[in-house]
Amino acid sequence: MRFRLLKKNLLALLGVSFVVVTLLISTRVLLVNDNDTTGHNNVEPGHQGMHSGDAVKFNFGSPTELTQSVYSANYKQCVHNADKFPGEPLLVLVVQVHNRPEYLRLFIKSLEKAAEVHSFLLIFSHDYFSEEINAIVQGITFCKVLQIYFPFSTQLYPSEFPGKDPRDCPRDISKDNARKTGCLNAEHPDSYGHYREAFITQTKHHWWWKLHFVWERVPALQGYSGFVIFLEEDNYILPDFFHYYKSMVEFRKSSCPDCDMLALGNHNGLTDFNRLSNNVLTTGWMSTKHNIGMAISRDVYYKLMGCHEEFCTYDDYNWDWTLQHLSGTCISKPIKVLVAQGSRVLHTGDCGLHQKENCRPEWATQKVEESLKTAKEALFPQSLILQGAEAVEHKTHMKNGGWGDVRDHILCKNYAKRL
Numbered sequence: 001m002r003f004r005l006l007k008k009n010l011l012a013l014l015g016v017s018f019v020v021v022t023l024l025i026s027t028r029v030l031l032v033n034d035n036d037t038t039g040h041n042n043v044e045p046g047h048q049g050m051h052s053g054d055a056v057k058f059n060f061g062s063p064t065e066l067t068q069s070v071y072s073a074n075y076k077q078c079v080h081n082a083d084k085f086p087g088e089p090l091l092v093l094v095v096q097v098h099n100r101p102e103y104l105r106l107f108i109k110s111l112e113k114a115a116e117v118h119s120f121l122l123i124f125s126h127d128y129f130s131e132e133i134n135a136i137v138q139g140i141t142f143c144k145v146l147q148i149y150f151p152f153s154t155q156l157y158p159s160e161f162p163g164k165d166p167r168d169c170p171r172d173i174s175k176d177n178a179r180k181t182g183c184l185n186a187e188h189p190d191s192y193g194h195y196r197e198a199f200i201t202q203t204k205h206h207w208w209w210k211l212h213f214v215w216e217r218v219p220a221l222q223g224y225s226g227f228v229i230f231l232e233e234d235n236y237i238l239p240d241f242f243h244y245y246k247s248m249v250e251f252r253k254s255s256c257p258d259c260d261m262l263a264l265g266n267h268n269g270l271t272d273f274n275r276l277s278n279n280v281l282t283t284g285w286m287s288t289k290h291n292i293g294m295a296i297s298r299d300v301y302y303k304l305m306g307c308h309e310e311f312c313t314y315d316d317y318n319w320d321w322t323l324q325h326l327s328g329t330c331i332s333k334p335i336k337v338l339v340a341q342g343s344r345v346l347h348t349g350d351c352g353l354h355q356k357e358n359c360r361p362e363w364a365t366q367k368v369e370e371s372l373k374t375a376k377e378a379l380f381p382q383s384l385i386l387q388g389a390e391a392v393e394h395k396t397h398m399k400n401g402g403w404g405d406v407r408d409h410i411l412c413k414n415y416a417k418r419l
Contacts, residue, residue, distance in 0.1 A: 055078040055080070056072045063158060069129075071151060073148075077148070077219065080140070080144065081141065085143055085144050089144060091119065091121070092123065092224060093228075093229050093231055094229070094231065095123065096206060096207065097126045098203075099133070104133065104136055104137075105136060107231075107234065108137075114241050114242060120242070121144045122145045124137050128153065144220075146218070150205070152209070152411065162407070162408070164199075168184050168196060169195040171195050172194065172195075175187075175189055185405050189404050191404065194404075197402065204322065205408070205412060208311060208312070209415045211301065212305065215301045228301075229294065231292075232292075234348050235265070235347060236345070237293075237345055238379065243380050247383070248384065251280060251338065259337060259338040260285075261294060261336075262295035263285075263289075263295070263338070266289060266341070270346070270375050273378055277342035278382075279341035279384070281338075282339070282386070282388075284390070286324060287321045287323065292345050307330035311330075311412070313409045313413075314326075315399050315403045316400045317401070317402030321399070342378065346371075348367075
């Protein structure tokens with residue numbers, strides 16, 4: 001249920017103990033009574049996320065009802081197939097999902113073919129909510145699955161921040177004219193004089209919220225000491241994905257202990273894959289090269305969270321360009337990454353944030369299947385070879401803007417606060 005944000009002294013007068021689950025800076029806050037144990041009978045404290053059979057049924061009747069479903073699901077954290085695949089996961093994959101169900105189906109098809117997938121925990125993080133997408137994910141039977149839901153999706157706030165408020169300034173209005181009209185965010189255009197576009201900001205919000213929520217608020221990860229690999233719905237993993245991940249982890253231990261991240265993917269597809277299959281290199285992290293199949297450890301997560309102020313105020317709507325900016329500035333030692341030259345993660349999406357039409361996922365399926373036929377013999381290499389060691393240094397770039405509104409800054413910074 002949504003409540004008006006009240007002052008602390010007023011909350012104290014209520015005489016009821018509340019746990020604040022999360023905060024919406026605009027006008028509203030969701031409160032959950034800590035005496036409410038609905039749906040949690042016979043569940044050990046702190047382990048509600050490890051049990052199957054209590055999935056939240058989503059109510060799509062209105063934004064308010066849908067919001068209730070989102071918060072309830074994030075609180076209960078039902079892990080599907082937990083009884084079928086007991087024990088701790090050997091690998092955790094976190095998949096950011098928007099609204100491309102055909103690409104999501106292709107991604108899941110690739111997972112099903114991956115060796116040892118039964119030992120994975122898949123966490124799907126959604127910022128668009130539909131019966132179709134839920135059904136696709138909940139149809140997975142080959143490993144443990146957890147769904148989490150971005151609670152500040154523009155779908156939940158269609159006519160107010162963080163969605164598009166009708167009182168917001170138009171994107172291209174001048175600051176002088178914005179002041180004259182009295183639109184809400186007149187004082188806060190971006191570095192290029194443009195005003196906020198809600199759909200542009202959502203991906204960065206979702207990525208940062210997800211990073212924090214997964215490491216801090218998911219009981220199923222308690223005790224997990226491995227890397228978490230971050231993927232997207234239009235990715236496709238190769239059958240030897242887990243084998244290659246384990247090889248990279250061992251290579252890092254023996255030959256690159258100062259490597260901060262692993263990149264199991266690149267944007268070259270399967271070009272020259274047979275020659276490059278067992279090649280890796282070390283280099284500084286770059287947005288355009290290493291933002292696919294990114295493996296992050298808890299230690300690196302803490303480094304990133306130490307820069308939450310800078311991440312949340314840097315005027316670039318892209319999470320990856322923002323991360324590149326932090327590498328070598330707020331994070332004083334530039335991020336060093338161990339990169340798979342033969343990519344184990346493919347990018348299948350021909351549609352995304354800026355491309356909405358003429359999407360042909362069936363072409364992606366055909367292209368991947370044809371490419372894998374030629375790459376099959378080079379899968380599951382016995383060992384890895386260091387192809388090169390490039391300089392690890394801060395890579396400057398021109399910020400892209402789109403992130404000048406202080407409301408975005410404030411909301412973003414509050415994801416990392418324990419409320």
